[in-house]
Amino acid sequence: MILIVDDTSENLFSLKTLLQLHRFEVDTAASGEEALKKILRQEYSLIILDVQMPGMDGYEVAETITGYSKTKDIPILFLSAVNIDKRFITQGYASGGVDYITKPFDPDLLLLKVKTFQKLYLQNKALNEAHATLEQKVAERTKELLQANKELEASNTELQQYAYLASHDLQEPLRKILTFSHMISEKFLQENDDAMRLMNRVIASSERMRTLINDLLQYSRVAQSVDFIPTDLEQLVQDVLSDLELAVREKGAQVSVSPLCTAEVAPGQIRQVFQNLLSNALKFSKKDEPPIIEIRGEKVRTPSEDAPPDKDGNWCRISVSDNGIGFDEMYVQKIFGMFQRLNGREEFEGTGIGLAIVKKIIDQHHGYISAHSSEGVGATFVIFLPLFQSNISPLPNPTTHKKDYTSL
Amino acid sequence: MPQSQTFLLVDDDIDDTFLFREVLSDVAPQVTLRTAANGQEAIESLLAPSHPLPQLIFLDLNMPKMDGKQCLLAIKRNERLQHIPVIMYTTSSHSRDIEETMQNGAISFITKPSHISELRTILSSLANNTNNNLEKTLRHLSQSQNTFIVC
Structure with missing residues (x-):
């Protein structure tokens, strides 16, 4: 609908008739005040405004209209017989025409002008509406996603707590099964080899279950908040090697460690990483060949295997290589998953959680891990750890740890 | 070897109490074992004037009525009892439990072993030592045994 504002009824009548003849819907107002009242009540697609009127003149009406957010987009066309000087025209544009x-x-x-402006107004209106709808949809979707994310986080935390509690509570009866089995063996089965053999199977199964539960507990504990402390990674490797001393000696393994970086890590967790990787390297050795294990490290600029060593780099690249039985690289995606075993239980003991723990710990440190191997030749695990965790704020931990019990 | 020793075991688990008694009477028959099924019972028994005080207290964490942490606090706040060494003896190996009880005066934190021979070694070492080198004994145990022992 078009609104014509003019204090002369003849002008109103002739313009109204002209527009109606061309099928425009038309409304009229005889003064600026009347026009404003109508504009607030009714939506117009174009206002044709006389400049010189008693009371409010056209400029004042235009300024008021363009000042309201609801009406500011209605195009205003000034029409004047008296004020045809350039400065009046300029003022018309300045007031919002x-x-x-x-x-x-x-x-x-x-x-033609009326048609064009009306069309522009309608297009603009449609565009604004589409924009508003889109924004609303985006806002709704964002809200939905945030909600879904929150729910996922909650269920993830719940699941981790569940895993922790479940495995913790599973330990208890199992410990008793083991203790009483040992007791029966020692007290009553010393003279009965058949019964002893059967009981030993019970004990072996229980032991395997205990390892499984311990590994699960460890896995679910990785998610708990930790402090990142600048740590000499080589020292961690040496600690692990002294723990594994017996196995190293039994296997006749040769282990070489090059100097490694100092990085901000959770020492107990990264110790666990080395523990798992090195005990794997010892475990999956060839029967007829003593293991050769090499641990090397250097700083690099980017977490990439091709990156050249760079002492100013912010990443520590550590590789752990062995000459063991290796694995087929087609399984490389699988080995970091839970309960993934590539070898028979009779050949190599284990739960298939060790590398999943490693992966989870490296993730927690915002690092990367990859593996290369070919069967029968050996395996290499490459870890990238950022030297600093400063851009990531760890959860505050009010108690200061004298000892890092979590690594035990 | 010290004369007429008494240990107090505070644990609501009857299996563990049974095993503890069984093993202790095996390796150190000279030691009298007193038991309490929860913290409250333990404190009542410790404060009863007719009973001689034990040389060592083994304290479980998770118990009804008064749990191990509360019981530890009650022992360490009592002038007559606070000198008795308390060893936490529990299934937990949670760092929070360890830190809290060690800070509150427990001398050691032992996770219940699943092999009877380990329990045997632990109880035998503890029963055949005087209080003077209890800490040394515990340190030695923590290094030589698979059982999780903090001291």
């Missing part, structure tokens, strides 16, 4: 037509006007040209 889109065009300024002086009388006498050509009716065809006026109609």
